[in-house]
Amino acid sequence: MKIDKNNISDHNKKYKNSFQNEFDFVSDKLEKKGIDIEEIVKKVSDFQVAIPSWALGAGGTRFGRFSYGGEPSSLEQKLQDVGILHALTRSAGSVSLHIPWDIPKDIEAIKEIAKGNEITFDAMNSNTFQDQKDAKKSYKFGSLNNSDQEIRDFAVEHNREVIKIGKELGSKSLTVWLADGASFPGQLNFQRALDNTHTSLKGIYDTLPKDWKMFIEYKPYEPNFYSTTIQDWGTSLMLANACGEKAYTLVDLGHHLPNTNIEQIVATLMYKGKLGGFHFNDSKYGDDDVTVGSIKPYALFLIFNELVYGMENNPNNPELAWMIDASHNIKDPLEDLLQSIEAILLAYTKALLIDQKELREAQLAHDVVKCQEILQDAYRFDVRVILQAARLKQDAPLNPLEAYRSFNVRKNLILERGNKTIATGL
Ligand code: PSV
Ligand code: MN
Ligand code: MN
Numbered sequence: 001m002k003i004d005k006n007n008i009s010d011h012n013k014k015y016k017n018s019f020q021n022e023f024d025f026v027s028d029k030l031e032k033k034g035i036d037i038e039e040i041v042k043k044v045s046d047f048q049v050a051i052p053s054w055a056l057g058a059g060g061t062r063f064g065r066f067s068y069g070g071e072p073s074s075l076e077q078k079l080q081d082v083g084i085l086h087a088l089t090r091s092a093g094s095v096s097l098h099i100p101w102d103i104p105k106d107i108e109a110i111k112e113i114a115k116g117n118e119i120t121f122d123a124m125n126s127n128t129f130q131d132q133k134d135a136k137k138s139y140k141f142g143s144l145n146n147s148d149q150e151i152r153d154f155a156v157e158h159n160r161e162v163i164k165i166g167k168e169l170g171s172k173s174l175t176v177w178l179a180d181g182a183s184f185p186g187q188l189n190f191q192r193a194l195d196n197t198h199t200s201l202k203g204i205y206d207t208l209p210k211d212w213k214m215f216i217e218y219k220p221y222e223p224n225f226y227s228t229t230i231q232d233w234g235t236s237l238m239l240a241n242a243c244g245e246k247a248y249t250l251v252d253l254g255h256h257l258p259n260t261n262i263e264q265i266v267a268t269l270m271y272k273g274k275l276g277g278f279h280f281n282d283s284k285y286g287d288d289d290v291t292v293g294s295i296k297p298y299a300l301f302l303i304f305n306e307l308v309y310g311m312e313n314n315p316n317n318p319e320l321a322w323m324i325d326a327s328h329n330i331k332d333p334l335e336d337l338l339q340s341i342e343a344i345l346l347a348y349t350k351a352l353l354i355d356q357k358e359l360r361e362a363q364l365a366h367d368v369v370k371c372q373e374i375l376q377d378a379y380r381f382d383v384r385v386i387l388q389a390a391r392l393k394q395d396a397p398l399n400p401l402e403a404y405r406s407f408n409v410r411k412n413l414i415l416e417r418g419n420k421t422i423a424t425g426l
Contacts, residue, residue, distance in 0.1 A: 001084065001413055001416055002080075002083065002084070002087070003083075003084055003087035003088060003407065003409075004407070005395065007407050008087075008395060008396065008397050009395075011397045011398065011402075011403050011406070012392060012398055015398045015399065016398075019385065019389075019392070019398055022385045022388075023037075023385050023388070023389055026386065033355075034355075035353060037386065037389075040353070041386055041389045043348075043352060044345055044348065044349055044352075044386060044390040045090065045390040045391075045393055045394055047091060047322075047345060048091055048092070048093045048094060049092060049280070049322040049323065049341060049344055050094040050096045050122035050123070050321065050323040050324070051081075051085060051092050051094070051095050051096065051323075052096045052125075052323055053075070053096065053101065054098055054101065054423075055325070055326060055327040055333060055336075055337060056071070056072050056078050056081045056082070057071040057072065057333060057421070057422065057423020058071065058327075058328075058329050058330075058423075059289070059327035059329050059333075061329060064329075065329065066329055067420060067421060067422050068332060068333060068421070069417075069418070069421060070410055070412075070413030070414040070415075070416070070417045070418070070419070070421060071333070071421035071422060072417070072421075072423050073417065073421055073422065073423060075097075075102050075103075075110060076109075077417065078095070078102070078423070079095060079110070079113045079114050080113070080117065081334060081413075082094075082095045082119050083116070083117025083118070083119060084334065084404075084409060085334060085338065085341070086117065086119060087117075088338065088396060088400040088403055088404055089338065089341050089391065089396055090390075090391060090395075090396040091341050091345060092341060093118060093119060094119060094121065094122040095114070095120075095122060096121075096122045096123050096125060096175070096323050097125065097166075097171075098127060099125070099127060099158075099165055100127060101127070104168075107165075107169065110169070111170070121170050121171040122173070122321060122323065123172075123174065123277060123321050123323065124163070124173070124175070125162070125174075126158055126159045126162040126174065126175075126176055127158075128143030128155040128158060128159075128180075129143070129177075129178070129179035129223070136154065137150060137151045137154040137155075138151070139151070139179075142181075142188075142193070142229075143155035143178060143179075143180055144156070144176075144178055144180060144197045144200035144201060145178070145180040145181075145188075145194070145197040145229045146180075147189075147192065147196070152196055152199075152200050155200065156200050156203040156204055159176065160204065160207050162174060163204075163207060163208065163209070163212070166212075167209060172211060172212050172213065173212055173213040173214065173215060173276075173277070173321055174204070174208065174212065174213075174214050174215070175215040175217060175250060175277060176201065176204070176214065176215065176216055176217065177217035177252075178228075178229065178230055179223050179224065179228075180193070180197065180228070180229045180230070181221075181223075181224030181227045181228035181229050181231075182224055182227045183224050183225050184226050187226070188227065190227065190229075194229060197229050197239065198239055198242055201214075201216065201243055201247075202243055205243040205244060208246055212246060213246050213247070213248055213321075214240075214243065214246060214248070215247075215248050215276045215321065216230065216239055216243075216247060216248070216249055216250060217230070217236070217252055217255065217277075218231060218232050218236040218249070218250075218252075219231070219255040219287065220232060220255065220256065220257050221286070222286065222287055233249055233251065233265050233269065236249040236250070237249050237269065237272070237274055240274055241274070247276075248274050248275065248318070249269050249275060249276060249277075250277035250278065251266060251269070251275065251277070251278050251279070252278075252279035252281070252287075252325055253280055253281050253282065253300075254282075254283045254288060255279075258285065258286075262299070262303055263299075263302045263303045263306045264306075266303055266306040266307060266310065267309070269317075270306070270307075270309075270310030270317045271310075271314060272316075273314060273316030273317040273318075274317070275310070275317055275320065276318060276320070277320065277321040277322075277323065278307075278321065278323070279325035280292045280323070280324050280325065280340065281324070281325050281340075282294050282295045282296060282300070282326070283295065289325065289326045290326060290328055291326055291331075291336055291343065292324065292326060292343040292344055293340070293342075293343025293344070293346065294339070294343070297346075297347065298379060300343070300344075300347040301347045301350050301351060301378075303347075304348050304350070304351035305351045307320070307348075307351070308348070308351040308352060308354070309356065312356075324341070324344070326340055334404065335401060335404060335405075335410075338401050339401065342387065342400070345387050345390075346383060346384070346387065349383040349386050350378050350383055351378070353378040353383070354375065355378075358374055359371060359375075
C-alpha cells in the first residue's frame with residue numbers, strides 16, 4: 001500500500017480556496033506583528049520527527065492486548081507504514097528501530113525499501129529489559145547494573161550488536177533505556193548498581209563509531225516500583241558526562257513524576273550542551289504514552305519554548321533527535337501518529353511565534369504580567385494553516401487525517417495483511 005500522488009492533488013484541489021483565504025488572513029495578522037510567515041513555514045517544513053517501529057501496531061497493557069487489523073508483521077511492512085505517514089505529512093522521514101524486534105534479514109533489501117519510502121534510520125534502540133527465546137542469560141535482576149559480571153557483559157555485547165546493525169543501516173545513534181532497578185527495599189545496593197551501570201555504559205560507549213552519539217534515557221519507576229538505577233535527568237547527565245562527549249541525556253516526556261517542570265530540565269540540559277534526544281508523548285499519571293498534546297498541550301508549548309530558545313542560543317548543544325514514543329491500545333496506530341505529529345508541529349510553530357526580544361525586555365523590566373501575555377498570545381494563536389502551508393509546499397495533503405480516511409488506507413492494509421495481525425513490539 002502506497003499513497004497515490006494523484007489522490008493527494010485531488011484532495012488539495014478540494015481545499016485549496018479555503019486554505020488560501022485563511023493563509024492570507026493569518027499572514028496579514030502575523031505581518032502586523034512583524035513576523036514573516038514564510039520563515040515560519042520553512043522551519044515547520046524542515047522539522048522531522050522519527051517514528052518508532054513499535055508504535056505502528058496496537059500497544060497492549062498488562063491487562064490485555066486488542067489487535068488492530070492490518071498491523072505490520074515484518075520490518076518491511078513497518079517501513080511501508082512509516083512511508084505512508086511521511087507521504088501524508090512530509091514530517092516523518094525517519095524510523096527508529098528496536099533490536100531484536102527489528103533485526104533485518106537482508107540489510108540491502110531493507111535499505112532499498114527505506115529509500116523507496118524516503119525514510120532514513122534514526123536512533124537504534126537496544127533491549128535488555130526482556131529475555132529473548134533461548135537467551136543464555138536472564139535480565140530478571142537487571143542488565144547493565146547486574147551484580148553478575150557475565151550478565152553485564154551479555155547486555156553490553158547486545159548493545160554492541162545493535163550498533164553494528166545500525167552502522168550497516170546508516171543510523172548514527174544508540175538509545176539506551178534500562179528497566180534496571182529494584183522492586184523492594186534492600187534488594188539492591190544502590191551504589192554498586194550505579195557503578196556497574198557506569199562501567200557497562202562505558203563499555204558500550206568505547207565501541208561507538210566516531211560519528212555516533214549515545215543517548216541515555218531515564219525513568220523514575222516501572223517496571224521496577226521501588227527504585228530505578230537511572231531514575232532522573234541528573235543521574236543520566238552524570239553518566240553521560242562520565243562516558244564522554246558523544247554521550248547525551250534523552251528526555252522522554254512520560255518519564256517524570258507528576259507536575260515535574262520538564263521545560264526547566266530541557267533548559268538546564270541545553271545550557272550544558274547535553275540534551276541529545278527527545279521522546280514525545282503525553283500523560284496524566286505516569287508513563288502513559290498517550291497521544292502527544294492530548295492532555296497537556298500548554299505544557300508541551302512551554303517545553304517547546306525552551307527547545308526553540310536552546311536551538312537558537314546553545315550552539316554547544318547538538319541537533320536533537322526527535323522521536324514520538326507513544327503507543328496505545330484502542331486507536332488506529334497510524335491515525336494516532338498523525339495526531340501526534342500534528343500536535344508536535346502545532347506546539348513548535350506556536351513557540352516560534354514568541355517574540356524573544358520582547359520577552360527578554362519584559363523579563364528585565366520584571367513585568368510579570370507582560371511576560372505571561374507574550375507566551376499566552378503565541379499559544380492562543382491558531383497556527384493550523386501554517387502547518388497546511390508547509391505540507392502544500394511539499395505536495396502533502398492539506399488535511400492528513402482526513403486524507404488517510406478518504407484514501408481508505410486502513411481498509412487497504414487489512415486487505416493486504418489480514419484482520420488478525422500482531423506487530424512485534426511492546
Ligand atoms: C519504556 O518506558 C519505553 O517507553 C522507553 O521510553 C523507551 O524509549 C521505549 O520504551 C522503548 O524501549
Ligand atoms: Mn522513550
Ligand atoms: Mn516510556
